[in-house]
Amino acid sequence: MIQFKHLFFITIIHLICTSIYSQKDYSEVIPGTNIHIDMVFVNGRTFQMTSADANNISNSQVTLHDFWIGKHEITFEQFSIFQNRSKDNEVSISKLTNFKADAVSRPTPPYEDMSFGMGTTGGFPAVSMTQQAALRYCKWLYLKTGNFYRLPTEAEWEYACSEGGKKDKPTNLDKMAWFYDNSYEKFQKVGQKEPNSWGIYDMLGNVAEWTLDKFEVNYHELIGAEATNPWLPPTAKYAHTVRGGSYDDDEKNCSCSVRIKSSPRWQRRDPQIPKSIWWNTDAPFVGFRVVRPAQQPSHEEIMAFFEQAIKD
Numbered sequence: 001m002i003q004f005k006h007l008f009f010i011t012i013i014h015l016i017c018t019s020i021y022s023q024k025d026y027s028e029v030i031p032g033t034n035i036h037i038d039m040v041f042v043n044g045r046t047f048q049m050t051s052a053d054a055n056n057i058s059n060s061q062v063t064l065h066d067f068w069i070g071k072h073e074i075t076f077e078q079f080s081i082f083q084n085r086s087k088d089n090e091v092s093i094s095k096l097t098n099f100k101a102d103a104v105s106r107p108t109p110p111y112e113d114m115s116f117g118m119g120t121t122g123g124f125p126a127v128s129m130t131q132q133a134a135l136r137y138c139k140w141l142y143l144k145t146g147n148f149y150r151l152p153t154e155a156e157w158e159y160a161c162s163e164g165g166k167k168d169k170p171t172n173l174d175k176m177a178w179f180y181d182n183s184y185e186k187f188q189k190v191g192q193k194e195p196n197s198w199g200i201y202d203m204l205g206n207v208a209e210w211t212l213d214k215f216e217v218n219y220h221e222l223i224g225a226e227a228t229n230p231w232l233p234p235t236a237k238y239a240h241t242v243r244g245g246s247y248d249d250d251e252k253n254c255s256c257s258v259r260i261k262s263s264p265r266w267q268r269r270d271p272q273i274p275k276s277i278w279w280n281t282d283a284p285f286v287g288f289r290v291v292r293p294a295q296q297p298s299h300e301e302i303m304a305f306f307e308q309a310i311k312d
Contacts, residue, residue, distance in 0.1 A: 025199070026068075031144050032091030035078055038071035039292060040199050042156075047165035049158055050257045051220060058220035062155045063228045069152060069160050070289035072125075072190040072201050073209065074137070076115070079126035082140045083107045094146030096299045104140055107133055107278040111271060115187075116284050123189040125207045125287040131240045131262065132310050133278045134210045134288040139306045141290070148302050150309070151212040152291040153231045154219065154259070157243050161203040161256035163196055169204060169255045170196075177205030179254045183247035187284070204254040207287035208246045212309065215239040215261040234311045237277075238262055246285035262286075277312045 024041030044064035051058050081087045085106060092099035107129070113120075114128035129137075131151070138149045152160070162168060170176045176194050178187065187207050195201045203209075214232040216222055219241075223230040234240065239261045245254035253260075266283035267275045280286065297305070 025071075028141075028145060028147065030078070030081055030141070031093050032089040033081060033087075035081060037074070037078060037141075037290065039068040040071050041068050041294075042066065042160055042198065044159075044294075045164065047159055047162075049155055049165070049220070050168070051259070058218075060220045060223055060230075061226045062159070062223070062230060063226075064155060064159055065229055066294035067152075067156060068292040068294070069156070069200060070291070071195075071199065073207060073287045073289045074126050074134075075123050075190060076120040076126045077123070079129070079137060082137050092144050092146075094143065096146060097143040099143045104143070105136060108272075108276060110279055111269075111281060114279060114281070114284060118186040118284065119189070123191070125187055125190055125202075127187065127207055127284045127287045128280050129286075129288070130267075130276070130278060130280055131210045132237070132312055135306065135310045138290055139310075142302060147292055148296045149290045149292050150305070151210050151288060153229070154211045154213045154241055154243065155223075155227070155230050156291055157203075157209065157211050158256050160198065160200055161196070161244065163198055168257050173204065173251055173254060177202070177245075177254050178247045179205040179245060180248060180250050185248065187247045187287075204244050204256070205249070206247055207244075207285055208242045208249075208260060209244050210286065210288040211241045211243055213241045215241045215259070219259070233308055237311050238264060242286055248285050 025039060027036040027038050029036045044066045046061055046063040049060050049062045083106060088101045090101050134151060138151060141149045174182055191201045193202065196203065212231055214234045216232055222232060242260040242262055245258060266280035269281045270276050270279065
């Protein structure tokens with residue numbers, strides 16, 4: 001009987017701990033739809049953030065607070081509710097944001113198929129949007145849900161990709177990433193390869209991903225040898241940092257430390273003058289995933305953040 005009681009209490013404790021842990025990961029259902037976004041909880045700590053630029057070998061000790069990150073890249077189905085007013089509705093679960101569907105700034109109709117025939121239904125990553133468009137999606141998602149979503153900072157992205165700084169890329173990239181050698185020269189549906197050990201899919205390859213930071217060659221010098229939750233705010237439309245590599249990249253560029261600078265060339269075929277704030281007509285290799293900080297700022301601070309972060 002004593003052994004049974006002991007086993008019983010061990011089982012109860014295990015169930016409680018399992019329940020607490022499972023509550024950390026969650027699915028955000030977009031109000032008024034059956035579309036959801038799966039989020040993975042990440043425990044923040046201090047790690048060594050590195051640079052893969054052979055001309056600028058450097059690193060910083062970075063401390064991050066806890067956050068959630070998207071299990072997958074945002075898909076066309078998730079993005080299209082924001083993109084198309086006819087798919088949106090007045091439903092919001094936030095008491096602070098006073099959501100009005102007709103008051104939302106939405107992407108202009110694209111000039112062509114932004115996926116270039118690679119796929120827009122069934123779980124393909126949304127692509128070709130500018131960083132501003134990705135941030136406006138995050139703002140819309142906050143107004144709908146009341147939870148503060150944004151793009152990951154460079155530090156958050158690298159931390160989640162490298163599993164806390166443990167490794168720059170898997171030993172067998174083919175099992176975890178779509179890149180030039182195995183992608184058939186197109187992006188694939190999210191979640192088809194193996195996740196990293198934290199349960200996050202497609203951080204390397206498939207499509208490269210927007211981060212929140214302004215691109216600076218001397219990033220580590222600017223954030224310093226030690227930094228907490230670093231972010232280099234934008235000062236203009238260009239340039240921002242993209243991470244992870246894509247289906248069109250060689251294996252060497254699909255790593256957690258490689259940094260890519262966004263370019264006006266990504267809008268070369270855009271006929272609009274001035275160029276669209278929404279679309280990069282020549283960047284079907286770029287998408288994004290969202291982050292939610294565990295400690296949410298006030299509504300006023302969140303709105304001020306979007307005012308600062310979005311540079312058209």
